[in-house]
Amino acid sequence: MGEIHILTDQPQVVPALVGGFLSVLGLCSLITKERLYLSETLLAMVYGIIIGPRVLNWMDPSGWSADEHQLTQEFSRYALAIEVMIAGVALPKKYLLREWASLLVLLLPVMTVMWLVSAAIIKFVFNLPLLHALAIGSCVAPTDPVLANAILKGMFAESHVPVRLRNILTAESGANDGLGYPFLFFALYLMRIGGGKAIGTWLYATCVYQVLLSTAIGAIAGYVGRKALRLAEAAGWVDRESFLSASITLAILLVGICTILGTDDILCCFVAGNSFTWDDWFRLETKDTGLQETLNGLVSMAFFMYFGSVIPWSSYSSANLLHPWRIVVAVVLIMLLRRLPILMASYKLIPAIRSWQDALFAGWFGPVGVSAIFYSIETIKQLTEHEDSNGGRVAGIVYPIVCAVVFGSVLVHGVTIPLILIGRRVKTTLSVSASTVWIQPNGGGMFRTISGKFRSREAGSDNAADVALTISPTHTRPSPHARDTPLEV
Secondary structure, three states: OOOOOOOOOOHHHHHHHHHHHHHHHHHHHHHHHHOOOOOOOHHHHHHHHHHHHOOOOOOOOOHHHOHHHHHHHHHHHHHHHHHHHHHHOOOOOHHHHHHHHHHHHHHHHHHHHHHHHHHHHHHHHHHHHHHHHHHHHHHHOOOOOOHHHHHHHHHHHHOOOOHHHHHHHHHHHHHHHOOOOHHHHHHHHHOOHHHHHHHHHHHHHHHHHHHHHHHHHHHHHHHHHHHHHHHHHHOOOOOOOHHHOOOHHHHHHHHHHHHHHHHHHHHHHHHHHHHHOOOOOOOOOOHHHHHHHEEEEHHHHHHHHHHHHHHHHHOOOOOOOOOOOHHHHHHHHHHHHHHHHHHHHHHHHHOOOOOOOHHHHHHOOOOOOHHHHHHHHHHHHHHHHHOOHHHHHHHHHHHHHHHHHHHHHHHHHHHHHHHHHHHHHHHHHHHHHEEEEOOOOOOOOOOEEHHHHHHEOOOOOEEEEEEEEEOOOOOOOOOOOOOOOEEEO
């Protein structure tokens, strides 16, 4: 007679926990996304914290592998590769060529300032040497495509954010993830080698080999993949399912090739995505399938569920450098100063950002996420492999600091839109109440003047129309038999 066994080990429990969360969230997805406007990544992170070792201890990834950091980095690597490929494919025809001026400003001066500001905050809050702070600051400098897509997709974005602004932020988040390598290795080479030799090594090993070679590989791979897919589709060799997944399989292929060559796989995948849909053919063919939104949701929720369970809470202790007050101050300052001031100061140099309102949105919604986790572990890996005695302190604190910043970014950006909508509803209620007034005789026959300014924006439109409605004063005396009647504006 067979025996009944109930398995409670993590390999059996975790799929049920993950699948259960995704199933329940899917059943109420319309409410969470389009009524409450709650971020799915925020919900996934909170759920990961709850089932993680800190609370219920139902999922503890530290026991899944001998090297937890290696597991986290590989998970983040493939999540980023898929996301930046999706970001590249989602952009319109020849987008990088048409918006090169905007991207040039965002990826060079703006990102450099973001790096330096983040490093300055980390240096003074944690009292670190400059090079150590520059290495850690480079991890949180890039904006994240996983979290950016969560903000730039959905009903709120389609109704309130112009298409041109969504496109430029998508392009920036995809490109600057790959360009995080030069900032990171600049600090690492100075720590490891120092002087002019470090700069020379950085120029040919990072800027030429990692960045330029990755860009070339991505452009060629995207072009060849697009032509091959066209030929296969015209010949009737490819079915619909394989057609839709062509960009994802290309991303996985490029991660493997770039890992073998030691080049920048994230930048390569983003460039390949742009090259793959350079003529807009593939983007238009897959536009109405919902594939990108589905993949984005699954990848982001899976990763942040995992992230919630691996946050190193035990590292934040008053007994070491990572005192809780230092962590809180650093996260708050990075959220406020890392990106928003430089975008507000330089938006007139960015053609795709046309007003201070655009700059305010773009400056605030520059989240820190998966890419920061990836770069923090890459920092540890580089310092460990080269036995850099000067970087031992960095290797011990970079991951906890970055995790705290990512946690703060997911939390803050996840609740911003609901708070904005609550504020708008309160303001609308007050405005409607104030706009209904009673006409009363006023001394010499003057009536109250009401002036209201309403701003209307068509969904997805770049143009907004301002309409001023005014009831002018009048000297006409009301009839003594007239009753007070309300005037609704």
